Amino acid sequence: MQKFATSLNRLTTAKDQLFRRCRCYSQLAQRQSSAEESGESGVRVPILPAFDYSPPLYDGPTAEEILKKRKEFLSPSMFCFYKKPLNIVHGKMQYLFDENGRRFLDGFGGIATVNCGHCHPDVVQAIIKQTTTLQHSTILYLNHSIADFAAALAAKMPGDLKVVFFTNSGTEANELAMMIARLYTGCQDIISLRNAYHGNAAGTMGATAQSNWKFNVVQNGVHHAINPDPYRGVFGYDGEKYAKDVEDLIQFGTSGQVAGFIFEAIQGVGGIVELAPNYLPPVYNSIKKAGGLVIADEVQSGFARTGTNFWGFQNQGIVPDIVTMAKGIGNGIPLGAVVTTPEIANVLTRRNYFNTFGGNPVCTAAGHAVLKVIERENLQENAHVVGSYLKERLTALKDKHEIIGDVRGRGLILGVELVTDRKLKTPAKTEILEIMEKMKDLGVLVGKGGFQGNVFRITPPLCFTKEDADFLVDAMDYSMSKL
Structure with missing residues (x-):
């Protein structure tokens, strides 16, 4: 009953x-x-x-x-x-x-984050196939999934950007990128933009420049430049005038040498603010003169989302030294990456750098499938x-x-x-x-x-x-x- x-x-x-x-x-x-x-x-x-x-x-x-x-x-x-x-x-x-x-x-x-579409069959099948074969090992052993995806990702990058470090999120990717810039240059000062969002860990919270997302903890070594916001900014669409503030920050706020400059081509959390035209080229030159590296945060604008180019920074005609990415890279799978040049990447050989889940075979199989879907389905x-x-x-x-x-x-x-x-x-x-x-x-x-x-x-x-x-x-x- x-x-x-x-x-x-x-x-x-x-x-x-x-x-x-x-x-x-x-x-x-x-x-x-x-x-x-x-x-x-x-x-x-x-x-x-x-x-x-x-x-x-x-x-x-x-x-x-x-x-x-x-x-x-x-x-x-x-x-x-x-x-x-x-x-x-x-x-x-x-x-x-x-x-x-x-x-x-x-x-x-x-x-x-969901670039290909929710539960895209090709991405789902790639995840299932890899999960039933090998869910996790470690990068201390060889596995083709991580290597294949790294090669495919490098093929989408301009210049000599071809060395990939896999992470689990955009915050972690930006943390690693900032550390690499500091190690490579021997300087500590990072220049970011007001209204920026780069993550909520120790270093990235310093680079983030909205009080809504910042706790009262130690955050040092970051200077925030005037945001080149065409709608609310003081110089409207004049990117070159905004760029002058970065040069002034270097001269009056640092020793004259900096570790780098980090930016979002389109600020996502900040309200979809696209940087004023002709802003990045003069900033790039100022950072280079000060010995720094240029870091493009492509966590939200990358992977074909801007339409005109695969990466947001390409819309202003520069090639950064380091590119960070997450979100759309895995269509929802927890995955991020830092891509840089062989010379810059070499700084991490000074000590051991290790990430247990960075490059997980299931995640990288999903990421590789995402790239293929973006290409095949235009x-x-x-x-x-x-x-x-x-x-x-x-x-x-x-x-x-x-x-x-x-x-x-x-x-x-x-x-x-x-x-x-x-x-x-x-x-x-x-x-x-x-x-x-x-x-x-x-x-x-x-x-x-x-x-x-x-x-x-x-x-x-x-x-x-x-x-x-x-x-x-x-x-x-x-x-x-x-x-």
Whole structure:
């Protein structure tokens, strides 16, 4: 009798879930119908593009159950988007699904991480194949996975950038890059940019320049230059005037010799701020005269995301001495890397440098698969074409809604800054939360960033289509019209 009752409960639960699933898939038609019935003339509710895929039924814990456990056992510093946090249980290409089977367009890509698309079959198969063969050994033994991926990655780099150090994250990659620069030059001073974000470990927190992300711990040896921000910066789009501040910092804030300069071609956490044109070439020259190395942080802008080039720094025509990367390198697998020249890399032979999980065969197999997918599916070209189209539509939206102060970025790393007063550029910190909630209710997920938290971060998977772009903009337009 007990077994029968248990089976009946399971069957009832499955039916309830199936009912919710069917109800969720028809919600868009219901929403459109209700809008028409309410007499909202001229207002059309955006409709999710068609997607021929149904996720498996979810029978795991509910959002409420997970939230309760998270509050008890996980870090209190963790936070969620939305008033009612989403329980995302499944992903497929540019879409995510919640516990009820509701589909969302992913305009955030796990913070510019999912480049190929959620659960891309080629990446998944590479992971499964390597996991069933060898999940982990150590770099003290030979394994072709790490060597093959390093060679493929080096082939995507310009100049003599061909020696690869694998890490587990972008923070770790930037820590290693800064240490290499200090060892190679014999200097300690690093120049970074205000509004930058390079990680939250000891050294990278020093290079990060937003108080939101900095704890009151010892952070020394880093100088922060004026940010070449075309929208909020004092010199607008004049990159050369901003570059003069780096030269002044070297002359008046250091011994005249520096270890290096670290930068993001497009600042992600800082609100998708693209460095002013013609900024990097004169800065590069100033750093070289001071004996330093130039470090490009490509954690968010790398791996074809900018569309016009594979790496963000290439958009300003320089070749750095060190390049760091993570996020899109593994499509969600924990993986990062530092790439530099043989001469510079040699400094780590002065002592033992070792990383237990850096170069893990499963992670590097995934990374290699990601490179192949980007090439085979022309995702860089797609990022350029769809990203340009999306930016044009967002820019046109600016003419309609006064709350949009700026639209920026390139490819599929775009930012929309919201302000309550365009002249004063007053951050719309409250309004952006309301718009995000409305967009989520329509089925669109986007990120939020900038020092004041008033910038939409749009960094979707690179398989995004023009239909997806239209839906995202229409949802934003509709949500803003409801303020």
